[in-house]
């Protein structure tokens with residue numbers, strides 16, 4: 001494991017309950033709830049949820065999907081496993097590095113990345129791995145905070161980025177849609193909100 005990934009794991013292992021509480025607040029529901037619902041409308045069948053965390057997207061998934069959640073933080077996954085069960089959803093959780101998935105090729109009916117490509121050290125490697133394990137043509141969905149397409153907002157994000165990376169391993173300036181396109185996903189739509197700081201990218205895995 002690289003030093004960068006060890007740091008991510010340390011940060012998320014620290015207090016997963018606090019993360020879960022903060023991200024379940026009315027404000028985050030207002031900011032993200034509608035898009036988490038759209039993620040739920042996109043996934044089907046056997047779903048790989050990359051950077052599963054405490055499973056906050058699980059209640060938005062249809063009841064008939066089966067979720068495999070992977071994360072580098074076992075502490076986040078412990079909370080996530082309990083939360084999925086209390087939400088009445090099936091979820092198998094596995095400690096794994098998104099950049100090196102110990103999973104076979106072409107098995108998932110859909111793949112979701114929720115708020116994780118900002119912390120994964122090499123996001124393009126993780127997206128390529130998601131494409132590898134997806135069935136060709138499978139829906140791929142990305143709910144992420146990104147570098148805004150609006151220059152003044154992007155400059156503000158660039159200004160706070162060094163502190164956020166140092167403290168939280170959280171990159172504010174990632175050009176996620178470009179990474180997604182370069183990594184074997186055919187992009188079908190991009191929904192931008194909150195001054196372009198968030199994107200919901202829907203696409204499908206390209207074959208081969």
Ligand SMILES: C[S@@+](CC[C@H](N)C(=O)[O-])C[C@H]1O[C@@H](n2cnc3c(N)ncnc32)[C@H](O)[C@@H]1O
Nearest residue numbers: 012051052053056071072073097098114116120
């Ligand atoms: C901001 S949390 C998002 C959690 C959840 N998906 C959500 O929507 O709230 C980011 C998660 O990505 C995980 N993560 C970061 N880098 C990873 C990697 N290389 N492999 C697996 N998980 C990773 C972190 O441990 C953390 O749980």
